[in-house]
Amino acid sequence: MxxxxxxxxxxxEFLQGCTATAITLAGAGLFQGCAIDPxxxxxxxxxxxxxxxxxVDKQQSPFQFSSDYGVTQDKELNRYVAGVGQSMLxxxxxxxxxxxxxxxxxxxxxxxxxxxxxxxxxxxILLALDNEAExxxxxxxxxxxxNARHTAEQMSKGQISSxxxxxxxxxxxxxxxxxxxxxxxxxSLGQGLFLSKYSRDNEREADTLGHRYMxxxxxxxxxxxxxxxxxxEMNTTKPNSTQMLFATHPMSRERLDSARDRxxxxxxxxxxxxxxxxxxxxxxxxxxSQKTLIAKLQEADKFLAKAQYDQAEGALMSxxxxxxxxYTAQVMTAKCMLIRKxxxxxxxxxxxxxxxxxxxxxxxxxSGLSNLALKKPMQAHADFTACSRLLPGNPQTTFxxxxxxxxxxxxQAAAREYVAYLKAVNYxxxxxxxHAYKRLKAWNYK
Numbered sequence: 001m002x003x004x005x006x007x008x009x010x011x012x013e014f015l016q017g018c019t020a021t022a023i024t025l026a027g028a029g030l031f032q033g034c035a036i037d038p039x040x041x042x043x044x045x046x047x048x049x050x051x052x053x054x055x056v057d058k059q060q061s062p063f064q065f066s067s068d069y070g071v072t073q074d075k076e077l078n079r080y081v082a083g084v085g086q087s088m089l090x091x092x093x094x095x096x097x098x099x100x101x102x103x104x105x106x107x108x109x110x111x112x113x114x115x116x117x118x119x120x121x122x123x124x125i126l127l128a129l130d131n132e133a134e135x136x137x138x139x140x141x142x143x144x145x146x147n148a149r150h151t152a153e154q155m156s157k158g159q160i161s162s163x164x165x166x167x168x169x170x171x172x173x174x175x176x177x178x179x180x181x182x183x184x185x186x187x188s189l190g191q192g193l194f195l196s197k198y199s200r201d202n203e204r205e206a207d208t209l210g211h212r213y214m215x216x217x218x219x220x221x222x223x224x225x226x227x228x229x230x231x232x233e234m235n236t237t238k239p240n241s242t243q244m245l246f247a248t249h250p251m252s253r254e255r256l257d258s259a260r261d262r263x264x265x266x267x268x269x270x271x272x273x274x275x276x277x278x279x280x281x282x283x284x285x286x287x288x289s290q291k292t293l294i295a296k297l298q299e300a301d302k303f304l305a306k307a308q309y310d311q312a313e314g315a316l317m318s319x320x321x322x323x324x325x326x327y328t329a330q331v332m333t334a335k336c337m338l339i340r341k342x343x344x345x346x347x348x349x350x351x352x353x354x355x356x357x358x359x360x361x362x363x364x365x366x367s368g369l370s371n372l373a374l375k376k377p378m379q380a381h382a383d384f385t386a387c388s389r390l391l392p393g394n395p396q397t398t399f400x401x402x403x404x405x406x407x408x409x410x411x412q413a414a415a416r417e418y419v420a421y422l423k424a425v426n427y428x429x430x431x432x433x434x435h436a437y438k439r440l441k442a443w444n445y446k
């Protein structure tokens with residue numbers, strides 16, 4: 001019987017093994033078959049093309065960046081981090097990918113990569129690093145995931161942790177909006193909308209690649225062992241602050257030991273090179289001046305995740321006393337006030353957030369929810385219209401545009417938005433689609 005060239009299996013075995021995945025992905029046009037592993041040079045079964053990886057990246061990364069409170073407005077910091085990442089691109093296996101490197105405003109500790117080459121690090125993890133070599137190691141690890149096509153592999157197997165395009169959360173709601181109370185734990189709203197849960201094998205390969213990329217780019221290999229030592233310590237002593245990081249990037253003592261083995265072995269000749277600590281400290285000085293503020297926001301995140309809203313509000317007020325010009329602090333405060341039904345306060349802080357970062361989505365989104373809670377439908381509609389302009393493609397924004405118009409008594413315009421929402425979610429059954437359908441039915445909408 002004829003064998004499949006890619007797998008060495010018979011055609012029947014190949015088809016049987018692919019059936020479950022093919023059923024899931026064929027309708028989306030994702031079945032590609034054979035590909036060449038860009039790292040090993042071996043044939044592999046891959047259900048996504050390069051163009052599809054880039055397309056998924058372009059569609060999803062803006063939502064994740066926004067959920068992490070947007071790309072930092074500290075242009076010098078972003079330029080510095082991007083420069084470190086770009087300096088390693090001559091060493092990668094897929095130099096033709098459209099890489100970009102961003103610092104996002106979130107304070108939780110994480111870094112992540114999208115399949116087309118969009119890579120982000122949070123303010124929280126930058127504060128945990130000690131030198132530029134560790135930053136290069138972190139970015140190199142994420143480059144390893146892109147170059148080994150780990151996200152494409154996970155998508156091919158249907159193992160993406162979450163595929164949401166709601167920007168915040170489709171379940172975020174207020175009593176004032178008429179769809180129930182806030183029940184989501186806001187500590188999780190800004191984290192992991194579309195992130196791969198990498199396997200331990202994926203992590204090992206990304207470590208090996210990242211170590212190679214940074215060492216061959218002129219960094220002391222001890223930067224990589226320093227990163228692994230920091231992560232290993234956090235994994236054992238601070239599990240709460242690194243929950244998302246280790247949920248998507250499983251840590252183990254083996255990863256640290258392997259890094260040390262490589263450092264003492266194939267990369268020992270790099271020990272005369274610099275870690276570039278002074279350069280890292282110079283470029284992160286402004287960020288490090290906010291360390292106390294960010295610690296307060298991390299504390300507030302923990303309280304929000306535990307539904308301890310009194311304590312969360314206290315931590316947020318302390319953060320604002322330190323710096324009331326921090327966009328993340330204002331949005332987090334607005335969320336906390338909204339969940340506590342302090343709707344005027346929520347609208348106030350969301351309004352400040354919009355002033356601080358008018359081109360970022362979340363301030364407008366929370367302002368819209370606050371105005372719905374305050375029975376100000378047309379102000380809410382203006383907020384959600386801004387959201388649809390800043391971050392297009394979010395069905396939830398379309399629903400709330402319709403809901404606001406409905407509240408204002410503008411049935412015809414509301415009906416158009418409800419229809420658009422139902423089409424965008426393919427008429428999936430949830431409380432929003434049910435509400436939209438019932439309203440359209442009540443209006444005898446054809």
